[in-house]
Amino acid sequence: MRSDRRSILGGGLILSLLGAGRASGQSPPPSVAGASPPGLPQPVETIDLWPGGAPGPKAERPIEQVVERSEDPLVSDRAVLGIAVPRMAVFRPYRPNGAAVLLMPGGGYRHVVVDKEGYEMARWLTARGFTAFVLFYRxxxxxxxxxxxxxxxxAQRAMRLIRKRHGDFAIDPERVAAMGFSAGGHLCADLGTRFSAHTYEPVDDADGLSARPVCAAPIYPVVSMQLPAAHAGSRERLLGTNPSRALEAAHSPHRNVPMDAPPFFILHAEDDDVVPAENSLLLHAALKARGIRVELHLFEHGGHGFGLRKAIGKPVEAWPDLWRAWARGTGLG
Structure with missing residues (x-):
């Protein structure tokens, strides 16, 4: 799978170039004039993760670009890449239930999907009282x-900031969950297993807080970085073209499960032709071996990347309610 910028942008029209060099002030969520279908709630606030700018940039920061991939004016399907100002888009519920979910959309580590695995899931959550934070990660x-x-x-910084600012959103800092899809599912599982890993130098007192989610829900996740189970594109963009076995193991969540990992909810379709369901089976087995609470759902049909919209009319459509029922038993509520 090619991962150069030309092939990434070839699948859609570049609609927006955002000021990615901006390092201070709240950056807007990825948006394009006229691109959002009318009547759907949009985030009206964002939280930049790094007050002094994201740490460790290369000499030249990438320029943020938003691609609209949908040809239907009533269904938006945006993807964003070149993220130099990582941030969270915030969706507030009308009546907060005191719990929050950090959402990590997928995109094969080539871009971050905005609508299908971000904003649509955030709307579903806020309709049920959860405060949702959609993460736009580098x-x-x-x-x-x-x-x-x-x-x-x-992802670690985002969890800590949500806890730091819990009073601003009427949430319990002990009731913050993580959910991710595809490559975002890998990031979710990585956060759920390596929440205490030292990946950056602290920048303020928020970094003294825990990054451990109360529960983690990787949905059709990339897990293994070792072929043939690995999703080749995610593996190459994460680790490079010829990673060592040690590097593969370091970034395969099922190889790094600690004894204090949070409970996991895992979901996959057996006919997924992009990310093999074996990824979820490997993670499930590793969690069970450590004695970590885990619930795994395998559906016969569903394919890959169904989110909410592509699950309609199929048995897999039930997955969000299955997650919610399970999450009540973890303390999320």
Whole structure:
């Protein structure tokens, strides 16, 4: 799978260039005039993760670009790359239930999907009282000095900031969950297993807080970095073209499960032709071996990247309610 910028942008029209060099002030969520379908709630606030700018940039920061991939004016399907100002887009519920979910959309570590695995899931959550934070994380192949740890750095920092600012959102700092999809599922599982890994130097008192989610839900996740189970594109963009076995192991969540990992909810379709369901089986087995609470759902049909919209009318459509019922038993509520 090619990972150069030309092939990434070839699948859609570049609609927006955002000021990615901006390092202070709240950056807007990825948006394009007229691109959002009318009547759907959009985030009206964002939280920049790094007050002095993201740590460890290469000499030249990437320029943020938003690609609209949908040809239907009523269904937006944006993807963003070149993220130099990592941030969270915030969705507030009308009646907060005191719990929050950090959402990590997928995109094969080539871009971050905005709508299908970000904003749509955030709307579902806020309709049920959860405060949702959609994470726009830096992409490792774009040259950050943290290398394969750069996305995890953003996820750890995001969890800590949510806890630091819990009073601003009427949430309990002990009731913050993580959910991710595909490559974002890898990031979610990485956060759920390496929440205490030292991936960046502390920048303020928020970094004294825990990055451990109360529970983690990797959905059709990339897990293994070892072929043939690995998703080749995610592996190459995360680790490079010829990673060592040691590097593969260091970034395969099922190889790094600690004894204090949070409970996991894992979901996959057996007919997934992009990320083999074996990834979820490996993670499930590793969690069970450590005695960590885990629930695994395998659906016969669903393919890859179904999120909410592509699950409609299929048995896999039930997955968000299955997660919610399970999450009540973890303390999330």
């Amino acid at each position: 992409l490792p192949y774009e040259g950050w000095l943290a290398g394969p740890n750069v996305s995890l750095s953003d």
